[in-house]
Amino acid sequence: MNRTIVLLAALVGTTAASVAGPVAPIALSRGCPASFALEQGRCRLHTPYQDYASLAGAGVGGLKAGLPAFRDGFTPAQIDLGRYLFFDPVLSATGQVACASCHRPGHGFADPRALSVGVGGHEVRRNAPSLWNVGFLQKLFWDGRAHSLEEQVQGPLYGEREMGTTPGKLEAALNAVAAYRDLFSQAFPGTQSIQSTQVYTALAAFESTLVSLNSRYDLYAHGVHDALTTPEIEGLNVFRSFVARCGECHTPPLFTNQQIAVIGMPEPRGHALDPGAGAVTGIPGLRGGFRVPSLRNVALSAPYGHAGQFATLRETVGFYTGGRGHAVPKGEHLQLHWHIWEPHLSAAELDRLVDFLATLTDQTFLPATPTAVPSGLPPAT
Ligand code: HEC
Ligand code: HEC
Known part of the structure; x- marks a missing residue:
């Protein structure tokens, strides 16, 4: 018994000494992450x-x-x-x-x-x-x-x-x-x-392992009817209504249809228009176009928009009811997507949308942040 411990200690000592830098030897995982x-x-x-x-x-x-x-x-x-x-x-x-x-x-x-x-x-x-x-x-x-x-x-x-x-x-x-x-x-x-x-x-x-599909919304989608509260279901109904049209672009279950859409979100103050996909594709009609972002875990990822223009979700959803093209800079003639319209959502409906978006939060499979990284530098957190 004693001899085994001494032997083990000697072994660990040798391995550690043969590795440069402060990091102890790491054995990579042999199993897959959850899901x-x-x-x-x-x-x-x-x-x-x-x-x-x-x-x-x-x-x-x-x-x-x-x-x-x-x-x-x-x-x-x-x-x-x-x-x-x-x-x-x-x-x-x-x-x-x-x-x-x-x-x-x-x-x-x-x-x-x-x-x-x-x-x-x-x-x-x-x-x-x-x-x-x-x-x-x-x-x-x-x-x-x-x-x-x-x-x-x-x-x-x-x-x-x-x-x-x-x-x-x-x-x-x-x-x-x-x-x-x-x-x-x-x-x-x-x-x-x-x-x-x-x-x-x-x-x-x-x-590829950063998968988030276990939110309360998902439980509801799989048939657990009381997974969402009444205000959240009201928000889901606004979201998928033909008036608000959110679900036409932010299509479940990923809450993106992965297409490029020109919607005319404003730039931060003092910034010129970001041509987005128009510059990449050379297609004039895609000027100001961006890939529809997924809304999974969106309540955690403030600020919002391609340049973080909106501090809160409430401000972001408010954009959609400000009138078609209201934030497009003067002199720009963007070809706005036909689903961007004038839904005239009430303050209460916008609040319900925000309630609903928070049901898409799920970090069940959040991977562990390493306490030390192989280079010995301080890891980012
Ligand atoms: C025509 C397609 C389309 C429709 C309809 C649409 N969106 Fe969007 N949405 C987008 C695009 C494209 C962006 C990114 C725009 C940008 O950054 O300039 C976006 C961005 C967002 C963001 C910010 C996400 C982030 O991570 O920054 C939220 C929140 C959002 N939309 C919610 C909604 C809601 C709620 C509705 C319904 C009221 C809606 N969207 C309707 C295409 C659409
Ligand atoms: C200095 C900040 C910064 C660093 C460092 C950084 N990113 Fe990003 N990342 C961004 C920004 C900003 C964008 C969006 C850029 C754009 O769309 O033009 C982005 C976009 C992405 C996207 C696209 C996501 C989507 O929805 O399309 C992925 C994936 C990504 N980064 C992974 C990484 C990985 C992996 C690393 C490390 C090798 C990394 N990033 C390092 C700032 C950063």
Whole structure:
């Protein structure tokens, strides 16, 4: 017995000594996060919405609408490695900015600052959106310019105002950390030297696990009628009414139809019009267009809009009843979406909408924030 303890202590001592930096050896998880099942070594999502798959794509949704295609199939080790990378500022040029600096777990993985701030204190042009349910999105960024998580992640990594690194610097920074060399060989067996593409895969793997489909609204959708209160059901009814038309674009169950819509939300004071998808696609009719954001966990992710123009949900929903085009700058002729109209919602109806939106809050599967990251730098929280 005693001998075993001594032996163990010696073993731990040797391993710790062979790892540079202050971080103890980390064994990556061998199991999938909650709501995923391990199938042939890979994590696959399981949700009751998959039983409604036959209705997917049926348009406006309804309570039992199915989900769009989902990005799963990563290994437990890749997902867990992605979690460390997400919180580690070693990924940025200055060692000070992590993904989690702008996508804060305590704020729905969004940024409480209207405009995010990256390396060197540079302000970026837009608000950092929530990352809950990004694994379902076919178009990423406010203007829909990226089409996979792996493509998207190169935006912040190499953006001068975000993390400001280059593929070469990123690989050098990670290969210099013994703990990362070990973790990458656990997640990608056979790794000789860490590649930037492995970083994209691991971050995508982690992001794909940010699934939020267990809110009180979901219970209601699955048939638990008393999961919502009377004012919340009134709010749901306003939301899906043909007068307010919210559900035409913010289609359940993700509360986005993933399309680009020109709705004419204002810019922050003093900012020129953000052309959004108009600039990306070159299509004049999409000037001022943005991908419809999901409203999952929206009560946690203030402020709202592509530039964080609105401080509260009440102000945001109030925009929709201000009159079609009321916030479009003079001289601009945006082709506003036909579902943006003049619903003349009362103050009470707007309050009920806010009540309803709060029923979409669900952080059951909030991943643990690491207390230490492999680089030994202070993790972002
Ligand atoms: C400096 C702040 C900042 C950092 C750091 C940052 N992001 Fe973002 N992120 C943003 C902003 C701002 C946007 C929206 C930009 C746009 O739409 O043009 C965004 C958008 C996204 C999106 C698209 C979400 C959607 O709904 O389309 C994903 C996914 C994402 N970031 C993941 C990451 C990951 C992973 C990292 C780390 C490698 C990261 N971000 C680092 C600010 C940041
Ligand atoms: C024509 C499609 C469309 C309709 C109808 C619509 N929205 Fe939106 N919604 C959008 C788009 C696009 C954005 C992003 C606009 C921007 O940032 O400039 C948005 C943004 C929002 C946001 C901010 C989300 C965030 O994370 O910042 C909320 C909240 C919201 N809508 C709620 C509603 C409600 C409530 C209604 C009904 C009264 C509604 N929407 C009707 C397309 C629509």
